[in-house]
Amino acid sequence: MDVDAVGEFWAWWEADAAGRIAQGAEGYAENYVKQLGQRIGRIDPGLAWELGPGTTAEHELVIFPESPEHAALARRVLKAAPAPDRHWEYTDARQAAARFEDLTLGVGGEEFAGEDFRVGLMRNRYSADISVYHPKLGRLPEDKRLVPVAIMLDHAIGQQDVNAWIGIIEPVLQPHPGDIPLSDLPAVVQQLRAGAFDGHGEPIWEELHGRSVEDRPITAYVQVPLVPAFWPDFDQHIAVQLGYAQILDDGLPGEESGRRLQAMEQALAEALNGNGRLVAAETTDGRRILHFYVDSTTSAGWDLEAAAAAWKEGQTGVGAELDPGWSGVNHLRIR
Structure with missing residues (x-):
């Protein structure tokens, strides 16, 4: 900047x-x-x-x-x-219009009235994939059809909510019987938000279980939604790996190591001083990886590395990369 x-x-x-x-x-x-x-x-x-x-x-x-x-x-x-x-x-984001259905947008010599948009909806757990129909979309070249759709989505639910809750967006040339008016989409978004944020406006956390490439158990905790829409300036991925000494047969930490890991996690989060957040943690085979996203224009990355040096129970590793799209945690995202 x-x-x-x-x-x-x-x-x-x-x-x-x-x-x-x-x-x-x-x-x-x-x-x-x-x-x-x-x-x-x-x-x-x-x-x-x-x-x-x-x-x-x-x-x-x-x-x-x-x-x-x-x-x-x-x-x-x-x-x-x-x-x-x-x-x-x-x-820093387009806001939802008070009466979206009254808007008309001019694109490519055509006028797209907000009241004429229809949405086909496929609900996921914490997001929705949509198809969007308007009778004049077919008059635009294929590579331009997303333009009025994207702009009207921003004005219907707000740009931030589009980025947070809407996954696949597909302009279509034929309506479907189950389509809803685009003006009904805010209610769908409100339901998704209510299922992902707690009463204090903070993301909930989900527990995931899987197997590593070595066929070892993996346990992960991830925030929902695991997207940068609400924290766009946290654009640097910092992965902190902590080895632990008390390893159970399944590779997960025993009670003592678990307590120390939890205390270290809290110390690292406090070291951010508001310039980042922990968004996910993976534990497997004697190591825990904590995924942080921080503001790359601050010292948050260095602060995390300095704080991680206090971990003495096992090997410590810190990796950093610019990642504004949070692709480093794509494999943990719950749709």
């Missing part, structure tokens, strides 16, 4: 642009909106923006990623934003 470009953008915004655009002053607002796009492009071409009505303020500025690879950047730009006031609020 170009820190200077971000600082310059928000300084320009606060000094003059926010007031001019909010007032819609004749001869000024249009020019400032043009500059807005140019200045956000200077931060990174992978960022897009929209202006709209706010939820608590009069207006909202959305600076959002064009692709998941830029989600961390969008979140960091948001963190540098000024405090919201009665005129402006800020977000």
Whole structure:
């Protein structure tokens, strides 16, 4: 991220642009909106923006990623934003529209009314795969049909929820009898969210069991949902491997080693100081691998490595890689 470009953008915004655009002053607002796009492009071409009505303020500025690879950047730009006031609020993802079905989107010379979209739904445990139909999709080239679908999904349930709860998205040219209006999809998302978050708004954890390539038992604990949508700036995967001494016949830890591992896990989580989170743990054949995702612009990775050095019961290993899509834990994701 170009820190200077971000600082310059928000300084320009606060000094003059926010007031001019909010007032819609004749001869000024249009020019400032043009500059807005140019200045956000200077931060990174992978960022897009929209202006709209706010939820608590009069207006909202959305600076959002064009692709998941830029989600961390969008979140960091948001963190540098000024405090919201009665005129402006800020977000890094498209928000769901209050009356989505009243929207009409122009793409490729065609108009796509929100009320005409239909969704075929296949529910998984913690996500949904969907097919999306609109009578005008067939008028677009095949490689352009996802564009109106993706934009309308963002406005129907919000960009963050699309990334968190929707898996496969397939534009289709024929409706199916069981399709639902796209305006009904928020209720489906609410059900998925209710099953994955506890009463404090934290992800629940699930226990998984399997066999290693050596045919040894593996036990894993994973957070649900195991996706970066709610923590986009945690873009670096840190895997901490801890060997333990008390190994049972099945390779899992005995009671004493289990207590020490739990204490070490807590110490590592505290070392993050809010700059990351533990998202999964795998245990097999005398070793536990803790999967952390941290903010790569902070010292969190080094802090974890330093804290892991206190583990004396067995061998310790720490590996790190940039992984904004959380592909390092794909094999543990429960759909």
